[in-house]
Amino acid sequence: MATLLYSASLNDCIARWREDGLMVFGPSTAGGVSGFREVEDAGSLDLDLVLTRSTLKELFFPRTEPMLGYRIGKQQIETEEFIPPEGRRIIFGVRPCDAAGMQVDDALFDWDYHDAYWFRRRDSSVIFSIACTHSDAFCMCTSLGLAPDSTKGSDVLLRPLAAGNGWKVEALTERGENALSSISSLLKEGGDAPAPLTDVPVKFDLEACRRWLADPENFESRFWKEISERCIGCGSCTYLCPTCHCFDIQDEGDTYQGVRRKNWDSCSFSLFTMHTSGHNPRATQSARWRQRIMHKFNYFSLKFNVNSCTGCGRCTRECPVDMGVTETLQAISTLQR
Amino acid sequence: MSIQEHYRSRAKELLSSGTVKMVIGYGTGSTPDRRRPVFITSPDETDRLVLDKACRTNLSGYLLREGLLSDQKQVAVFFNLDGVRSLNILAAESQLETAQVLVLGFRIEGEEVTALQGERAADFKSLIAAAKEQRKSQPPHELQEKLEAMTPKERFSFWEAEFSRCIKCYACRQACPMCWCRRCVVDNNQPQWVNTSSHTLGNLEWNLLRAFHLAGRCVECGNCSRACPADIPLHLLNRRMSDEVQGSFDHYPGMDEAQEPVLASFRKDDPETFIL
Ligand code: SF4
Numbered sequence: 238m239a240t241l242l243y244s245a246s247l248n249d250c251i252a253r254w255r256e257d258g259l260m261v262f263g264p265s266t267a268g269g270v271s272g273f274r275e276v277e278d279a280g281s282l283d284l285d286l287v288l289t290r291s292t293l294k295e296l297f298f299p300r301t302e303p304m305l306g307y308r309i310g311k312q313q314i315e316t317e318e319f320i321p322p323e324g325r326r327i328i329f330g331v332r333p334c335d336a337a338g339m340q341v342d343d344a345l346f347d348w349d350y351h352d353a354y355w356f357r358r359r360d361s362s363v364i365f366s367i368a369c370t371h372s373d374a375f376c377m378c379t380s381l382g383l384a385p386d387s388t389k390g391s392d393v394l395l396r397p398l399a400a401g402n403g404w405k406v407e408a409l410t411e412r413g414e415n416a417l418s419s420i421s422s423l424l425k426e427g428g429d430a431p432a433p434l435t436d437v438p439v440k441f442d443l444e445a446c447r448r449w450l451a452d453p454e455n456f457e458s459r460f461w462k463e464i465s466e467r468c469i470g471c472g473s474c475t476y477l478c479p480t481c482h483c484f485d486i487q488d489e490g491d492t493y494q495g496v497r498r499k500n501w502d503s504c505s506f507s508l509f510t511m512h513t514s515g516h517n518p519r520a521t522q523s524a525r526w527r528q529r530i531m532h533k534f535n536y537f538s539l540k541f542n543v544n545s546c547t548g549c550g551r552c553t554r555e556c557p558v559d560m561g562v563t564e565t566l567q568a569i570s571t572l573q574r
Numbered sequence: 575m576s577i578q579e580h581y582r583s584r585a586k587e588l589l590s591s592g593t594v595k596m597v598i599g600y601g602t603g604s605t606p607d608r609r610r611p612v613f614i615t616s617p618d619e620t621d622r623l624v625l626d627k628a629c630r631t632n633l634s635g636y637l638l639r640e641g642l643l644s645d646q647k648q649v650a651v652f653f654n655l656d657g658v659r660s661l662n663i664l665a666a667e668s669q670l671e672t673a674q675v676l677v678l679g680f681r682i683e684g685e686e687v688t689a690l691q692g693e694r695a696a697d698f699k700s701l702i703a704a705a706k707e708q709r710k711s712q713p714p715h716e717l718q719e720k721l722e723a724m725t726p727k728e729r730f731s732f733w734e735a736e737f738s739r740c741i742k743c744y745a746c747r748q749a750c751p752m753c754w755c756r757r758c759v760v761d762n763n764q765p766q767w768v769n770t771s772s773h774t775l776g777n778l779e780w781n782l783l784r785a786f787h788l789a790g791r792c793v794e795c796g797n798c799s800r801a802c803p804a805d806i807p808l809h810l811l812n813r814r815m816s817d818e819v820q821g822s823f824d825h826y827p828g829m830d831e832a833q834e835p836v837l838a839s840f841r842k843d844d845p846e847t848f849i850l
C-alpha cells in the first residue's frame with residue numbers, strides 16, 4: 238500500500254492550499270511560452286510537457302529584482318531595502334532535473350556569502366516533483382548521474398500511476414510532509430501500479446570528460462575553437478539553464494534617487510569580462526564557451542563536489558545554432574578514447 | 575543532380591582550386607529536423623554540407639567574425655535572397671567587400687529547394703527587384719491585420735504583454751546580421767542610455783530601440799524571431815517598419831551595394847525639413 242493522489246483531487250488540493258494562504262505555482266503556458274506561473278486551479282497546469290521552456294530558477298532568482306532604493310535629500314540620505322515577499326509557496330509539477338538544479342545553486346548561494354534573496358524563497362517553497370514517463374531527444378539526466386526519478390532538491394516526489402489517473406506520493410523532507418498533511422483528507426491509500434519511467438540513454442562518459450577538462454594541457458586546445466565556431470553568443474543557453482546563476486548589480490536612476498537591482502548576466506556575453514581598460518581576458522566566443530563548460534564540469538565540481546548541470550538538455554534544445562553541452566561533452570568523450 | 579550534390583561539388587571545386595578559403599553552409603544537426611551552420615575549409619569535408627528546406631538561418635553575420643576577411647581571401651556562403659540582400663547592406667555600410675564573398679544561392683518554396691543563378695551579389699539584382707514588387711502585393715499577416723485594427727491603447731497593451739516575456743538575453747541582436755555594432759548602445763553604461771533590467775520599461779526600451787535601428791535595414795530573414803527564446807513575434811515589428819519604409823520612401827533594403835541607407839541619408843527634396 239502506498240499514499241496516492243488522484244488527478245481528480247488535484248483541484249481540491251490546490252483550493253485547500255490556497256485557503257491555507259499558500260500560493261500555488263506550476264508549469265503553464267502563456268503567449269505560447271511555457272514556464273512556472275501562479276495557478277488558481279488544476280486546469281491551468283500543463284503537466285504533460287516534457288519540460289517548460291523557462292526554468293524553475295526564475296521563481297527563486299528572478300531575471301531582475303530590486304535590492305535597495307535610495308533617495309538623496311538636502312539633509313539626509315534615505316535607503317530602503319527590498320526583501321523578497323515571504324509568502325509560502327507550493328510549486329507543483331517540477332521535473333527532477335529542474336529540482337536538482339535548486340540544490341546545485343544552494344551550494345553557490347551559500348558559499349562565501351549567504352544570499353538571503355535566494356534562501357528566503359527556498360525556505361518558503363515546497364517543491365513537488367513528478368518523475369518522468371516521457372522524455373525527448375535532448376534529455377540527458379542519466380549522463381549526469383541523475384535519473385527520471387531523482388529526488389535531489391525535491392520535497393515531495395510523485396510517481397505517475399500506470400492508469401494515468403494520479404500519482405504515488407513520497408514525502409522527502411519535513412517541508413514536504415507538512416504540505417501533505419494539509420491535504421491529507423484528499424490523499425488515498427492504494428496499491429495502484431506506477432507507470433514505467435522513461436528510458437534516457439547515457440550520452441557521454443562524464444568522468445572521462447572531467448579528467449580531460451582538469452588537464453591544464455587542454456585549456457588551450459584547438460578543440461574549443463572548433464566546437465564553438467558557430468556560437469553567436471546569444472546567452473539563451475545560460476538564461477534557460479536551471480543552474481546558471483551569474484548576475485550583475487546595476488544602479489538605475491539618477492544622482493538623487495534610484496534603485497539598485499540584481500539582474501541576470503551571462504558568460505556568453507563579451508561584455509561579461511570586459512575590463513574598463515578595454516582589455517577582455519575572454520576575447521573570443523570560444524573562450525567564453527570554454528568557460529561555460531569548465532565552470533560547470535571542472536571548477537564548480539571541484540569546489541562544491543557537484544556538477545553545475547542536471548542534464549535538462551535546454552542548452553541544446555533552445556540554441557539557435559544547435560550547439561550545447563551535450564555535443565561538447567560527447568566530443569570530449571570521444572577525444573578520450 | 576540534386577541541388578545538394580550540385581553545391582557539394584561546387585564547394586569542392588572552389589576549395590581545391592583555392593578560389594575560396596572557406597565555405598559557410600549548413601550541416602546536419604542534433605536531431606533529424608535540425609540544421610546547424612558549418613565552416614568547411616577542406617575539399618575532403620564538403621560531404622558535410624546539407625541543403626534542404628530546413629536551412630533557414632541567414633549566415634551573413636558570420637562574415638563579420640573578427641579577422642575572417644582581413645586577409646583579402648574569398649569565402650563562399652550559402653544564401654537565400656534575403657541573405658544576399660543582407661550581404662548588400664553590409665557592403666553598403668562598409669562592413670565588407672562583396673568581391674570577397676561568393677554566393678551559393680538557393681530559394682526555398684514549400685518543399686522545393688532550387689538554385690539561384692549567379693555567384694556574385696550583383697548577379698541577383700533582377701531577382702531582388704522582382705522580390706521588391708512581390709512584397710508590395712504581399713497580403714498582410716493575419717495578426718498584423720488584427721493589430722492594425724486595434725486602437726493605439728489596445729496595441730500598446732498587446733506589445734506590453736509580448737515584451738513582458740522578454741528576458742533581455744539579446745539573442746535577437748546576436749542572431750541579426752544587421753546588428754553589427756561592436757558595442758551596442760545597451761552595452762554602454764557611461765551614460766546608461768537604456769535600462770539593462772528586464773522589467774517592463776527596460777524591455778520596451780530595448781525592443782523599440784532595436785526596431786527603430788533596423789528600420790530600412792531589416793531584410794526580414796527571420797533570424798531574430800527564430801532565436802528569441804521568449805517567442806516574441808519580432809517579425810511583426812520588423813514587417814511593420816519595412817512596410818513604412820517601403821510605403822514612404824519606396825525603399826527596399828539590400829537592392830545592391832550602392833544603395834544609400836534610407837535613414838542615414840538626406841535629400842534636398844525631402845518633405846521633412848528636419849531629421850526626425
Ligand atoms: S551556445 Fe547557442 S545558445 Fe549558447 S550562447 Fe552560443 S549560440 Fe547562444
Ligand code: SF4
Binds near residue numbers: 479547
Ligand atoms: S548546462 Fe544545459 S543541460 Fe545542463 S542544466 Fe544547463 S541547460 Fe540543462
Ligand code: SF4
Binds near residue numbers: 750794
Ligand atoms: S531584424 Fe531580424 S529579420 Fe531583420 S535582418 Fe535582423 S535578424 Fe533578420
Ligand code: SF4
Binds near residue numbers: 742745802804805
Ligand atoms: S531575443 Fe527575445 S527575449 Fe531575448 S532580448 Fe530579444 S526579444 Fe528579448
